[in-house]
Amino acid sequence: MMQDIKDRADIKQLVDTFYTKVRADETIGYLFNDVAKVNWEQHLPRMYDFWENILFQTGGFKGNPMVAHVQLHQKSPLSAAHFARWQELFLATVDELFKGDMAELIKQRARSIATMMLIKVSPSNDPKSII
Numbered sequence: 357m358m359q360d361i362k363d364r365a366d367i368k369q370l371v372d373t374f375y376t377k378v379r380a381d382e383t384i385g386y387l388f389n390d391v392a393k394v395n396w397e398q399h400l401p402r403m404y405d406f407w408e409n410i411l412f413q414t415g416g417f418k419g420n421p422m423v424a425h426v427q428l429h430q431k432s433p434l435s436a437a438h439f440a441r442w443q444e445l446f447l448a449t450v451d452e453l454f455k456g457d458m459a460e461l462i463k464q465r466a467r468s469i470a471t472m473m474l475i476k477v478s479p480s481n482d483p484k485s486i487i
């Protein structure tokens with residue numbers, strides 16, 4: 357039976373599997389590989405901290421994810437299609453590895469943060485701005 361996400365080791369497995377898909381992805385891979393030229397040795401542990409803090413309130417993540425993505429957007433525009441693909445890969449990775457309340461919670465948080473981030477990086481994506 358599939359287990360729920362219970363600790364940092366599980367988060368590491370999820371994050372590592374997710375970014376392996378991201379780096380090879382036709383739609384969003386170039387943003388990480390070519391635009392941001394991500395230093396993975398630094399970035400992956402920050403992502404373990406980020407998600408561990410969201411699920412288990414460890415207080416380990418200090419950073420401002422919104423600012424990081426606004427800066428990325430200024431280098432190369434981030435679109436709704438990019439965020440949709442990011443979400444698709446994240447949700448599929450969770451479902452592939454885990455099942456339970458924490459797995460549901462992390463998917464819900466990923467969706468809501470991705471939605472806010474899209475609006476934040478590009479206010480023209482805000483449905484309210486059309487009215």
Ligand code: HEM
Binds near residue numbers: 425439465469
């Ligand atoms: C199309 C969607 C996205 C792209 C292309 C993207 C790309 C990136 C890149 C290039 C970085 C900087 C890595 C570095 O050089 O250190 C980054 C950082 C980060 N991303 Fe994303 N991201 C996306 C969506 C998201 C979403 C939806 C979340 C959260 C649910 C997220 C959470 C973070 C966090 C926490 C950081 C670290 C910020 C920091 O170090 O202070 N990203 N992202």
